[in-house]
Amino acid sequence: MQNPSVAIVILNWNGKNFLEQFLPSVLLSEYANKRIIVADNASTDDSVGFLKSHYPQVEILLNNCNEGFAKGYNTALKQVQSDYYVLLNSDVEVTPGWISPVIDLMESDTTIAACQPKLLAYNNKNQFEYAGASGGWIDKFGYPFSRGRVFDICEDDKGQYNNAAQCFWASGAALFVKASVYHELGGLDEYFFAHQEEIDFCWRLQLADYKVYVQPASVVYHVGAGTLAKGSSKKTYLNFRNNLIMLAKNFSLAEALWKIPFRLTLDAVAAWKGLLSGDSGYFGTILKAHIHFFRWMLFDKKQSIFPVKKEGRLGGWYNGSVVWQYFIKKKKTFLQIVENK
Numbered sequence: 001m002q003n004p005s006v007a008i009v010i011l012n013w014n015g016k017n018f019l020e021q022f023l024p025s026v027l028l029s030e031y032a033n034k035r036i037i038v039a040d041n042a043s044t045d046d047s048v049g050f051l052k053s054h055y056p057q058v059e060i061l062l063n064n065c066n067e068g069f070a071k072g073y074n075t076a077l078k079q080v081q082s083d084y085y086v087l088l089n090s091d092v093e094v095t096p097g098w099i100s101p102v103i104d105l106m107e108s109d110t111t112i113a114a115c116q117p118k119l120l121a122y123n124n125k126n127q128f129e130y131a132g133a134s135g136g137w138i139d140k141f142g143y144p145f146s147r148g149r150v151f152d153i154c155e156d157d158k159g160q161y162n163n164a165a166q167c168f169w170a171s172g173a174a175l176f177v178k179a180s181v182y183h184e185l186g187g188l189d190e191y192f193f194a195h196q197e198e199i200d201f202c203w204r205l206q207l208a209d210y211k212v213y214v215q216p217a218s219v220v221y222h223v224g225a226g227t228l229a230k231g232s233s234k235k236t237y238l239n240f241r242n243n244l245i246m247l248a249k250n251f252s253l254a255e256a257l258w259k260i261p262f263r264l265t266l267d268a269v270a271a272w273k274g275l276l277s278g279d280s281g282y283f284g285t286i287l288k289a290h291i292h293f294f295r296w297m298l299f300d301k302k303q304s305i306f307p308v309k310k311e312g313r314l315g316g317w318y319n320g321s322v323v324w325q326y327f328i329k330k331k332k333t334f335l336q337i338v339e340n341k
Contacts, residue, residue, distance in 0.1 A: 003033045004103060007082035007179075011072045013041040015090040016050050018223070022093050023055060031099040035059060039076035041066040068193035069172065077182060085182060087175040087198075091223035093122055094174075101217035102176045105164055113181040113210035114202055116170035117218035120157055128154045129222040132171025134161035135214030136199065137316040137338070141259055141266075142247045144169065144199055145322050145334065147214070153332045160335065162216045168316030170212050172198035173222045181210060186305045191245065191296070195238040200246040206314050207250065207307040233285045240267060240289035245296055245304065252310040264290065266323065 008026060012019060019038070026036055039061040040048055051058055061076045073087055084103060088094075098117055106112045116136075119129040128134060133148030133155075147161040148154065170176070175198055185204055188197045202212045244267075247260055267286055274282035296304070318338055325337045 003031065003100075004083035004107065005081075006031060006034045006084045006086060006099060006103065007037060007080045008034060008086045008088055009037045009039055009073070009076055009080060010088050010090050011039050011041060011069060011076065012043060012047050012090050013066050013072075014043045014045040014047065016043070016045045016047040018090040019047060019050065020054075022091065023058070025093045025095075026088070027055070027057075028096055029094060029099055030096045031103075034099065035080075035082065037061060037076070037080060039063060039072060041068075041072045068190070070188035070192050070194065070197045071190040074187040074190060077179070077187065080179075082179050085175075085177050085179050087172060087177070089173040089222065091122070092174055093221040095219050095221075098218040098220055102215045105213060105215045106176065106178070109211070111209070111211045112213050113178045113205055114170045115176045115213045115215055116167075117174055117176075117220050118157075118161070118214070118216035119171055119173060119220060119222050121154065122221040122223045125221055127156050128161075129173075130154055130224055131173045131222060132169075134216050135165060135167035135316065136169035136171060136202070136212075137318055137334070138168045138199070138203075139318040139320060139322040141263055141321060141323070142243055142251075143322050144196070144243075145318075145337075147334050150322065150332060150334060150337065151326055155333055161214075164213060164215045164217065166315030167212055167214050168206070168314060169199040169202040170214065171222075173224075174220050181205065181208075184208070189249075189305045191300065191304045192242045193238060195235065196242040196246055200242075200249065203246065203250045203314075204305065204307040207309055207312040209312060211315060233281060236282065236285045237289050237292075240286050241292050241296075244289070244293040248293075248297065249304060249306055250310065 037059040041063045042065045063072055063075050102115050106115055118134045119132045121127045121129040128148030130149055133146035135147045138144050188201050271283045271286040325331045331337045
């Protein structure tokens with residue numbers, strides 16, 4: 001019996017250097033029934049010319065402009081027929097046997113529609129990587145964290161999160177998803193442009209009665225911040241704006257009525273703290289994110305994709321405040337916060 005088909009789709013925008021560095025590892029992936037596709041978001045760095053001359057076996061899809069992560073993938077994946085998609089960042093080094101453990105897990109349970117491998121840092125391969133670590137969680141106020149990463153603290157990988165487990169979100173750096181479910185849910189929300197769209201997608205996926213998992217038997221190494229540098233004002237803006245939009249979309253009305261004002265307050269505290277410490281740019285970025293969130297609420301909601309319902313069983317949900325645990329109680333690791341270890 002033939003293995004399910006897998007399409008590894010790398011969305012690229014001016015990432016020639018990353019393709020040159022990391023595409024060889026993808027080509028060495030030990031899985032027979034696979035395709036490797038680069039979807040290019042109108043790069044200007046000769047990425048496409050490089051691929052054509054050095055890797056003619058790699059399929060190329062050309063998007064007309066830099067449509068961002070969400071729309072770039074939606075546009076590309078409408079053209080790709082496969083049982084499974086892997087949305088893979090260009091700055092990821094994969095290991096030879098990284099595909100089969102994830103596909104085997106997803107095939108074992110038809111309700112698992114999205115999954116991620118264990119993400120370790122490329123520049124420190126014994127440490128979890130920020131963008132997903134060993135499976136994404138979220139707290140009751142919508143703050144994302146991971147098994148192995150809480151805020152800016154990334155733990156060393158000592159095997160403490162080596163169990164395959166249900167989680168809330170799977171990292172967009174290496175996101176396995178059933179193709180049929182991707183299209184059933186309408187793909188990623190293009191209004192997000194980039195950042196947190198995979199968390200929103202996984203939330204909608206769970207509200208549609210599917211599950212999200214992490215399979216740490218599969219390991220990849222992620223550079224991180226390959227397109228937008230950590231700390232950039234655009235990244236900060238998108239994270240604050242998109243997180244609020246995600247909460248407004250997926251919380252029930254009863255939850256949204258008090259949790260969103262609470263989140264706006266916490267954001268304002270962070271903004272004023274930045275201003276008083278001399279970082280007026282940070283204050284302005286959060287203010288802009290809030291203004292544009294209200295613009296979305298008033299005028300742009302029809303441009304977004306909403307869940308089929310607002311209630312469902314959610315994995316990887318922490319029914320407490322990770323902010324309180326981290327900043328007030330000084331608990332810095334996932335196990336300390338979630339399991340009081």
